[in-house]
Amino acid sequence: MNSPVDEIKNKLDVVDVIGGYIKLQKAGRNYKASCPFHSEKTPSFMVSPEKQMWHCFGCGKGGSIFDFIMEIEGMEFGDALRMLAQKAGVELKKTDPKLSAKLKTEKSQLYEICDLAASFFIKQLEASKAGKNIQEYLIKRGLRPKTIKDWQVGYAPNQWHALSNFLNSQGYSDDELVKAGLSVKSERKNKYYDRFRDRIIFPICDFNNVVVGFSGRENPVNPDNRMGKYINTPNTLIYDKSRILYGLDKAKLNVRKENLCILVEGQMDILMAHQSGFNNVVASSGTALTELQLKIIKRYTDNLAMAFDMDLAGETATKRGIDLAIQAGFNTKVVSLPDGKDPADCLQKDISVWSKAIKKAQGLMEFYFANAFSKSNPETAEGKKEISKVLLSIIKKIPNKIEQSHWLQELAGRIKVQESILVEEMEKIKYFEIDAVQTETVAQDEKQQNNASAFEEYALGLVLSYPVQFKKCQEKPENLFIDLDLSQIFDVIKKSKDNRVDFKTIKSGLTAHLADKIDYLIFKIEAQKDLNEDFNPQNEIKMCFNRLKKRNLYLKQSQLNLAIQEAENKKDKSALKKLTEEFNRLTKQTIL
Numbered sequence: 001m002n003s004p005v006d007e008i009k010n011k012l013d014v015v016d017v018i019g020g021y022i023k024l025q026k027a028g029r030n031y032k033a034s035c036p037f038h039s040e041k042t043p044s045f046m047v048s049p050e051k052q053m054w055h056c057f058g059c060g061k062g063g064s065i066f067d068f069i070m071e072i073e074g075m076e077f078g079d080a081l082r083m084l085a086q087k088a089g090v091e092l093k094k095t096d097p098k099l100s101a102k103l104k105t106e107k108s109q110l111y112e113i114c115d116l117a118a119s120f121f122i123k124q125l126e127a128s129k130a131g132k133n134i135q136e137y138l139i140k141r142g143l144r145p146k147t148i149k150d151w152q153v154g155y156a157p158n159q160w161h162a163l164s165n166f167l168n169s170q171g172y173s174d175d176e177l178v179k180a181g182l183s184v185k186s187e188r189k190n191k192y193y194d195r196f197r198d199r200i201i202f203p204i205c206d207f208n209n210v211v212v213g214f215s216g217r218e219n220p221v222n223p224d225n226r227m228g229k230y231i232n233t234p235n236t237l238i239y240d241k242s243r244i245l246y247g248l249d250k251a252k253l254n255v256r257k258e259n260l261c262i263l264v265e266g267q268m269d270i271l272m273a274h275q276s277g278f279n280n281v282v283a284s285s286g287t288a289l290t291e292l293q294l295k296i297i298k299r300y301t302d303n304l305a306m307a308f309d310m311d312l313a314g315e316t317a318t319k320r321g322i323d324l325a326i327q328a329g330f331n332t333k334v335v336s337l338p339d340g341k342d343p344a345d346c347l348q349k350d351i352s353v354w355s356k357a358i359k360k361a362q363g364l365m366e367f368y369f370a371n372a373f374s375k376s377n378p379e380t381a382e383g384k385k386e387i388s389k390v391l392l393s394i395i396k397k398i399p400n401k402i403e404q405s406h407w408l409q410e411l412a413g414r415i416k417v418q419e420s421i422l423v424e425e426m427e428k429i430k431y432f433e434i435d436a437v438q439t440e441t442v443a444q445d446e447k448q449q450n451n452a453s454a455f456e457e458y459a460l461g462l463v464l465s466y467p468v469q470f471k472k473c474q475e476k477p478e479n480l481f482i483d484l485d486l487s488q489i490f491d492v493i494k495k496s497k498d499n500r501v502d503f504k505t506i507k508s509g510l511t512a513h514l515a516d517k518i519d520y521l522i523f524k525i526e527a528q529k530d531l532n533e534d535f536n537p538q539n540e541i542k543m544c545f546n547r548l549k550k551r552n553l554y555l556k557q558s559q560l561n562l563a564i565q566e567a568e569n570k571k572d573k574s575a576l577k578k579l580t581e582e583f584n585r586l587t588k589q590t591i592l
Contacts, residue, residue, distance in 0.1 A: 004081065004085060004090055004092055005066070005081070007088070007090050008065075008081070008084050008085055008088045008090050009052060009064065009065065011088040011089065011090065012065055012084060012087060012088050013049065013052070014047055014048070014049065014052045014053065014054060014064070014065050014068075015031060015047055015049050017065045017068065017069070017084075017087075018033075018047055018054060018065070018068055021036060021072055021256075022034070022036050022045075024047060025043070027046070027530045027531070028526075028529075028530040029048070029049075029050060029526065029530070030046050030047060030048050030049070030050075030523075030526065030527050030530055031046070031047040031048075031049070032044075032045060032046050032047070032527075032530070032531070033045045033047070035056040035058050035059060035061075036072060036299060037056065037059050037061055037071060037072070037299065038056070038058055038059040039329075040058050044056055044057040044058040044531065045057075045058070046523075046527035046530065046531065048523045048526065048527065050523075051519050051520070051522070051523045052064065052065070053519065053520055053523045054067075054068055055520075055523065055524050055527060057524075057527070057528065057531065060454050062520070062524070063520070065084060066080050066081070066084065069083060069084060072299055073207040073208070073252075074207055074243065074296045074299070075206060075207045075208055078107065078108075079206055079207065079208040079210065080208075082208055082210070083208045106179070106237060107237055107238055109172070109176060109180075110176075110179060110180045110212075110236060110237055110238045111210060111211075111212070111238060113167060113172055113176060113177065113180040113182065114180055114182075114203075114210075114211040114212055114213065114214075114238070115210075115211055116166075116167060116170055117163060117167065117180070117182055117211075117214070118152055118154065118201075118203045118211045118214075120154075120163055120166050120167075121154025121155060121156055121163075121196075121201040121203075121214075122152060122153075122154040123154075124154060124155045124156065124157050124162075125148075125153065125154045125155040125201075128155065128157060130155065130157065130158065130198070130219075131155040133221050134155045134200055134219070134221075135148070137220055137221065138153065138200070141268060141272075141344065141348065142272055142275075142344070142347070142348035143268075143271055143272070143275065144275060147271055147274070147275045151202070151203075151271055152203045152211070153200065153201065153202060153203075153271075154200075154201040154203070155199070155200060155201060156194065156196035156197055156198065156199045156201050156216060157197070157198065158197055158198035158219075158222075159194070159197065160193045160194060160197065161192075161193060161194060162194060162197075163177075163182060163183075163194045163196070164177055164182075164183055164192060164193070164194055167182070174192040177192070178192070179236060179237065180233075180236060181195065181213060181214075181233035181234050181235075181236045181239065182194065182195055182196070182214075182233075183195060195216075195231065195233075196214060196216040196231060198218075198219045198222060198224070199216030199217055199218060199219060199231065200216065200217040200218075200219065200220075201214050201215075201216050202214065202215045202216075202217070202246070202267040204232075204233065204239065204244060204246055205249045206238075206244065206249065207248065207249050207252070208249070209249045209250070212233075212236075212238045212239040212244070213232070213233030213236065213238075213239035213241075213244075214232070214233050215230055215231075215232045215233070215246070215267060216230065216231045216232070217229065217230055217267070218230075240292075242290040242292050242293065243290075243292045243293065243296070244293075245263075245282040245283065245284065245293050245296070245297070246267060246270060246282060246283040246284075247270045247274070247281065247282045247283055248282045248296070248297075250274065250279070251274070251279055251280055251281060251282050252300055254279040254280040255280045255282070255297070255300040255301050256300040256301060257280070258280040258301075259301050259302075259303055260280055260301055260303045260304075260305060261280060261281075261282060261297050261300065261301050261303065261304050261305070262278065262280055262281045262282070262305045262307055262335070262358065263281075263282060263283070263284055263289075263304060263305065263306050263307065263308070264281055264282075264283050264284070264307050264308060264343050265283060265284055265308040265342070266283060266342070266344070267283060268344040269281075269283060269307075269342060269343040269344045270282065270283040271344075272343065272344040272347040272348060273343060273347060273354075275347075276347050276351050276354070278347075278354070278358075281307075281343075282297075284308070284321075288320055288321035289321030289322070289324055289325060290321070290324070291324050291328070294324055294325055294328045294330070295328070297330075298328060298330070302329065302330055302331055303330070303331045303333075304325055304330040304331070304332045304333070305332075305333045305334070305335050305358065305361050306322070306332065306333070306334055306335065306364075307335035307337070307343050307357075307358075308342075322364070323394075323397055325364075326364065326394065326397045326398055326399075327397050327398075327399060329399050329400065331363075332363070332364035333361035333362060333363055333364060334361060334362050334363075334364055334367040335357050335358055335361045336357060336360075336361075336362060337353070337354070337357050338353065338357075365394070365395075365398075365407055368390070368391060368394055369391065369410070369411075369414075372386075372387045372390045372391050373387060373414070378414060378415045378416075383415075384415045384416075384417060387411075387415055388411065388415060388417070388422060388425060391407075391411055392411070392422060392425055392426045392429060393429055395407045395408060395411070395426065396426050396429050408422055408423065408426070455544070455547070456481050456482065456483050456486050456548075457483075457486065457521055457524065458524070458525075458528075458544065459480075459481075459541075459544035459545065459548060460481070460486050460489060460490055460521055461521035461522060461524050461525040462525060462537060462540055462541045462544060463490070463493060463541070464493075464518060464521055464522050464525075465521075465522050465525040465526070465537070466537045466538075466541065480545070480548040480549070480552060481548075485514055485517060488514060489514055489517065489518065553586050556586055557583060557586050557587070560579055560582060560583045560586070561583070563575075563579050564576065564579045564580060564583065567579055
């Protein structure tokens with residue numbers, strides 16, 4: 001019996017799935033496109049209808065339809081499975097929430113708990129007296145009943161254990177509710193109580209429109225000054241606030257279609273925007289932008305418009321988010337609304353004002369320039385110093401050198417200072433702390449490892465695709481491949497007695513995972529051939545195995561270096577002599 005994964009793969013075509021996101025063009029037996037995961041001028045993203053796989057030769061990403069959906073939607077495998085199952089019409093067996101927890105994964109428990117909690121909050125909004133009052137408030141603020149329903153807005157009753165008692169009755173323990181972020185354990189009394197009480201509840205969904213957390217706004221009819229205006233679910237196994245933007249599950253396709261992501265602060269702002277037909281709006285939920293959130297937005301557009309109070313840009317957290325947007329290369333603009341109104345109020349009173357504000361959005365650098373010049377006099381030495389201090393720290397973060405040069409020229413002209421002096425002052429500004437340098441070093445190491453793995457895959461793919469060259473590969477030394485999977489496949493190939501590659505025999509001696517890997521390696525070579533008209537397999541194989549051989553020698557030299565140092569420390573002359581001779585022998589091979 002086929003697994004749900006196999007059934008989905010059989011029913012969905014990789015070209016149709018990926019073609020729903022990007023435009024594909026025929027290229028020989030395959031299809032090509034510009035990669036949606038990184039910027040490139042020449043298409044290097046290839047899709048194989050024959051092998052039902054995809055691969056980008058620019059960033060190295062690739063795999064099945066599941067890998068593509070996980071990457072482009074920023075979701076985990078379980079979410080991608082549910083999404084593709086729905087698309088393919090494959091029914092996934094739903095777990096009964098009252099079954100023993102041992103039969104479920106921890107994540108599935110949390111998904112079910114959040115789903116039940118959302119239903120509970122919706123029921124309380126519809127049925128309770130306090131919920132009716134909240135409904136009246138939401139409608140007064142401009143929300144329609146359909147919008148309230150579509151966004152699953154609810155109400156948490158003003159009780160300590162209302163939600164807990166309901167979820168306990170469904171078979172979930174208090175500890176599980178804590179893990180879901182819905183209950184809080186009092187260390188002093190060793191008791192549990194509901195996190196959300198007497199609050200308007202806005203469910204937070206992942207990319208597959210599955211509830212993973214909640215944001216609770218204080219009851220406007222009965223505000224509690226002891227708590228914050230908003231309370232949010234803490235990070236859990238299924239909810240990471242640094243990765244999720246409120247409403248992106250509903251806005252993502254429109255963001256791509258409009259080629260613009262409009263960022264607002266609160267839930268009411270986004271609900272009013274979508275209700276008014278502006279469906280490319282997402283909310284930061286009052287938190288600063290993170291690098292992960294920006295990476296996700298980047299998959300859909302390079303254009304970002306911020307529609308919140310930019311006076312907050314002086315606050316460290318907010319300023320850091322804006323700085324990250326600049327460094328990420330976004331074309332960032334600021335939407336200025338009249339009289340300090342927020343988007344929700346503006347949309348309720350006059351949609352045309354909001355629409356005009358979007359069209360007249362000011363470039364972020366233009367905003368910063370206007371702000372800096374409004375606070376200091378550019379005619380005085382002190383004013384020039386203060387203006388340049390603010391703006392040079394921002395200009396330095398611009399990754400594109402042409403754009404950076406433009407703003408340096410602009411600043412030099414407006415404060416009447418030589419550009420070379422500004423460049424000199426800008427170079428004095430330092431950003432990177434020790435941990436940032438360490439992070440960059442780790443990233444470089446990971447990149448080198450990924451490049452090495454990609455090269456090994458390329459070499460083995462050549463062997464599999466051009467078996468006539470196999471005999472030459474047999475004569476090469478052992479342990480050429482560091483990747484254990486690739487090494488295992490290569491070992492199976494080497495056992496062949498003739499110059500043919502019998503894929504059926506090879507696959508029979510491997511696990512299903514490695515057998516699929518063979519198809520993927522061959523597809524990458526086919527795609528490379530379609531991309532490069534001058535592709536010469538014989539030259540490529542010779543180059544690859546020469547490099548693998550040299551790398552193997554260098555690794556042995558490194559190991560011998562360590563052994564020589566150890567022998568020197570122990571003053572073992574006999575071992576030192578043998579190790580030195582071996583090292584010299586390898587050095588000659590490396591030079592040759």
